Amino acid sequence: MKFIRLSCLLLLCAIHVSGQQTKKPLTVPNGKISFTWQGDSLHQEWEPHAAILIPVRLPGCSVTWYMQFDLGAPRSVFYSRTLEAIRNQYPGCAIRTDTTTQTFSGRFKAGNIDIQATAIPVQTFGNNILNTARNSINIIGTIGADLIDNKVVMIDYPRTTITLADTVSPAIAITGFSFIQGRVLLPVVLQGKRSVLYFDTGSSSFELLIDKATWSQLADSTAAPVRYPVKSWNNTMYANTIATSQHIEVAGVTLPLNHVTYMEGANSTQIKQMMQLGINGMTGNKLFLQHTLVLDTRNRKFGLIGK
Numbered sequence: 001m002k003f004i005r006l007s008c009l010l011l012l013c014a015i016h017v018s019g020q021q022t023k024k025p026l027t028v029p030n031g032k033i034s035f036t037w038q039g040d041s042l043h044q045e046w047e048p049h050a051a052i053l054i055p056v057r058l059p060g061c062s063v064t065w066y067m068q069f070d071l072g073a074p075r076s077v078f079y080s081r082t083l084e085a086i087r088n089q090y091p092g093c094a095i096r097t098d099t100t101t102q103t104f105s106g107r108f109k110a111g112n113i114d115i116q117a118t119a120i121p122v123q124t125f126g127n128n129i130l131n132t133a134r135n136s137i138n139i140i141g142t143i144g145a146d147l148i149d150n151k152v153v154m155i156d157y158p159r160t161t162i163t164l165a166d167t168v169s170p171a172i173a174i175t176g177f178s179f180i181q182g183r184v185l186l187p188v189v190l191q192g193k194r195s196v197l198y199f200d201t202g203s204s205s206f207e208l209l210i211d212k213a214t215w216s217q218l219a220d221s222t223a224a225p226v227r228y229p230v231k232s233w234n235n236t237m238y239a240n241t242i243a244t245s246q247h248i249e250v251a252g253v254t255l256p257l258n259h260v261t262y263m264e265g266a267n268s269t270q271i272k273q274m275m276q277l278g279i280n281g282m283t284g285n286k287l288f289l290q291h292t293l294v295l296d297t298r299n300r301k302f303g304l305i306g307k
Contacts, residue, residue: 025075025118026146033111033162035069038137042205043228043239049204049285054143054162057109061086061093065140067110069162070202073144074182076117078104079126082140089130097122110143113164142202145182148297155201156292157285158307168296174303175251177295184295185279186302189249191217195280203284205230206239206261208248210281211271215262218244227264237265248287253304255287 033054040050052069065086067076078097083104086093096106103119120141130138147153147164154163168174178185184199197208210218219225223243230239241261247254292305 027116030165031113059094061090067141067143070142071145072200072202076120076144078122078141080122081128082126085130150298152296154294157289172303174301177302179297196278198282207286208260212262218246218260237263251304
């Protein structure tokens with residue numbers, strides 16, 4: 001499980017508007033999911049909103065498992081080590097995986113929503129040993145952007161619910177955004193200028209991740225930056241976070257910024273390519289904790305609802 005998602009920024013330069021279409025991996029009816037927060041320590045401080053975990057049930061098994069809700073991942077993924085541990089400990093649990101194609105097919109339940117999966121990749125992640133303690137959390141995979149493809153998703157952060165529907169209420173003010181190969185790109189206004197941010201629910205650690213020049217402009221003049229190492233897959237980068245009193249406008253709503261961050265160690269060529277695509281940075285859950293974020297991926301419209 002990854003609480004700090006930095007690699008997505010480096011992969012953005014590979015996004016293209018056109019691309020080969022693949023078979024829809026998930027068939028998702030409308031419904032509601034109550035999620036839970038997973039905390040994590042970051043630079044010796046506890047972050048209570050590190051990751052969104054969705055409760056999952058597998059056929060033939062009464063145990064509740066969890067998957068991380070990660071819109072930084074275009075497709076959902078199951079973790080092979082954890083699935084194998086479940087097979088060993090719960091033989092009645094129906095887990096259909098194709099060892100040739102390394103994929104999972106079948107039904108599973110996310111919250112109260114019955115999902116039909118077609119060939120979800122199974123990758124070598126997870127734990128070989130399950131935590132069997134009471135109220136323990138075992139994470140069996142990642143639910144990605146294929147959950148919300150061609151749907152309306154409402155992420156109600158204050159009430160910790162995710163609702164999937166077909167239409168947006170006319171009472172909600174919405175504006176356009178881009179949904180390109182499973183990536184959510186949100187238009188914003190920062191320092192009076194229009195920008196685009198990559199939105200990733202797999203990243204809660206940073207309110208706003210931007211380039212160093214913009215970071216310097218947004219920083220409070222009396223604030224001292226904090227520099228600390230972070231692990232992104234097999235790479236170590238250094239986060240530089242500083243306080244700011246600036247604001248950002250998202251879907252016509254002005255939101256306060258508390259901290260901004262830039263990364264040392266990111267590939268400068270890739271970052272330059274990303275900015276040439278018009279993508280100016282990344283944001284995650286932390287910016288929206290007091291709101292409901294509405295994403296209509298079918299019509300490429302989004303909006304914010306206050307508490």
